[in-house]
Amino acid sequence: MDIFAVHGELLIYLALVVGFLMAFGVGANDVANAMGTSVGAKALTIKQAIFVAMIFEFAGAFLAGGQVTSTIRKGIIDANQLAGTPELLVYGMIAALLAAGIWLLIATYFGWPVSTTHSIVGAIVGFAAVGISADIVSWGKVGTIVMSWVVSPLMAGTIAFLIFTSVQKLIINTDNPLENAKRYVPFYMFLAGFMIALVTLYKGLKHVGLDLNFSESLVIAVGAGIVIAVIGKYMISRLKFDPSADRDYHYTNLEKIFGVLMVITACGMAFAHGSNDVANAIGPLAAVVSVVESGGEIAKKSSIPLGVLFLGALGIVVGLAVYGSRVIATVGKKITELTPSRGFAAELAAATTVVLASGTGLPISTTHTLVGAVLGVGLARGIAALNLGIIKTIVTSWVITLPAGALLSITFYFILKGIFGVG
Numbered sequence: 001m002d003i004f005a006v007h008g009e010l011l012i013y014l015a016l017v018v019g020f021l022m023a024f025g026v027g028a029n030d031v032a033n034a035m036g037t038s039v040g041a042k043a044l045t046i047k048q049a050i051f052v053a054m055i056f057e058f059a060g061a062f063l064a065g066g067q068v069t070s071t072i073r074k075g076i077i078d079a080n081q082l083a084g085t086p087e088l089l090v091y092g093m094i095a096a097l098l099a100a101g102i103w104l105l106i107a108t109y110f111g112w113p114v115s116t117t118h119s120i121v122g123a124i125v126g127f128a129a130v131g132i133s134a135d136i137v138s139w140g141k142v143g144t145i146v147m148s149w150v151v152s153p154l155m156a157g158t159i160a161f162l163i164f165t166s167v168q169k170l171i172i173n174t175d176n177p178l179e180n181a182k183r184y185v186p187f188y189m190f191l192a193g194f195m196i197a198l199v200t201l202y203k204g205l206k207h208v209g210l211d212l213n214f215s216e217s218l219v220i221a222v223g224a225g226i227v228i229a230v231i232g233k234y235m236i237s238r239l240k241f242d243p244s245a246d247r248d249y250h251y252t253n254l255e256k257i258f259g260v261l262m263v264i265t266a267c268g269m270a271f272a273h274g275s276n277d278v279a280n281a282i283g284p285l286a287a288v289v290s291v292v293e294s295g296g297e298i299a300k301k302s303s304i305p306l307g308v309l310f311l312g313a314l315g316i317v318v319g320l321a322v323y324g325s326r327v328i329a330t331v332g333k334k335i336t337e338l339t340p341s342r343g344f345a346a347e348l349a350a351a352t353t354v355v356l357a358s359g360t361g362l363p364i365s366t367t368h369t370l371v372g373a374v375l376g377v378g379l380a381r382g383i384a385a386l387n388l389g390i391i392k393t394i395v396t397s398w399v400i401t402l403p404a405g406a407l408l409s410i411t412f413y414f415i416l417k418g419i420f421g422v423g
Helices: 002-040 046-063 086-109 116-133 139-170 177-204 212-237 247-277 279-293 306-323 325-335 340-360 366-379 387-421
Strands: 069-070 301-303
Touching: 002 046, 002 086, 002 116, 002 247, 002 279, 002 306, 002 325, 002 340, 002 366, 002 387, 046 212, 046 279, 046 306, 046 325, 069 340, 086 116, 086 247, 086 279, 086 325, 086 387, 116 139, 116 279, 139 177, 139 247, 139 366, 139 387, 177 212, 177 247, 177 340, 212 247, 212 366, 247 279, 247 340, 247 366, 325 366, 325 387, 340 366
Parallel strands: none
Antiparallel strands: 069 301
16 A cells, blocks of 8 residues: 555554544543542542542553454444555544544533543444445444443443442431441442452453453452452441440441442442553554554454553543543532442442443443442432433433544544545
8 A cells, every 4th residue: 555655654643642632531531430429429539539540540451451452443344345445444543533532522621421432433433434335334233332321321320229228228327327337338348349350350351361251250259249348347347436426427437438438449440441441542543553554454453562552541541630620520529419328339330230231241331321320329319419400411412422423533534535545
């Protein structure tokens, strides 16, 4: 391909820049949204949340982000149809990364928690369907992704509602909440350890060469849950409370216990998120690098250079640190009032939803999952506990994410095609 011989190096540099922009957007929007519950519940300050997320997101993205990724995210287009014109795939992937990155920055500016996966999927569908051919798009797969708009928040919201309702009945709304906390919190600790271990094994360690089947993963997760529960029970048993103190004092100490649980679940979710969603940025980037360096050969899988993986991990961390506070504020403070016990229920529900979806093949969005879980916790206190105005805005931003990514991508695709041409 003459185009790759003449412009190959420039195209790779361009892809690296827009790949970093996309990773920046993932950090600013998706990661911030995942840490929002911890900040809203005051289990962590915003600085602490950003620091914790930076460590675990970077570790997940860099250590477990994978050395091999599918060239086309989610298999939504048939790249074989571009074998004769591979430069179109390169232009499209660069356009898609730029489009999705810009949309994520726009959404983050307004504090909208949107799906990074939907952003890049919409962008890829846009350039492929309009710029090349509608036949190249796997519309069935796009349909399952759209399904996640309903599946993710509904499932997570239901689970969060049930978890928090059980916390209310067993602990909070009882005559002796602290005594009941000592009795029941270890069980919730087991659930947290179990689910976070499964999330990490399913989503966070699938690329590091650990070939674990479901039974082996289950045994490890049960072991992790038991260890967390035993440690938690020991720590709670050492706490000394004044039985003559008023109920507010008791509730304050009760929430401190759930605050510790929130931090544990947040760390696990951050690691799993970093390892999984870094592919939204480096998948298309890896495709560009692979096609250009091979002189036009389109492979189904692309090996990811360590430098590219580091770029994606760094972009996520920088995006969170620089721009993450806006979405953190929306998820943590504007949907419903959160306490550590409510926030813990939301995070545990989100982790449970990810595990169930991974095991059953249901399409989910981590963003929609967590927002749905927060809604479920709020609903457990009654519809009046929810900010319906902000919920309407969030749902609207979800609906326009796919077409917004598509329109921007189409525009950038034709600009790139006009600049570089077809070989």
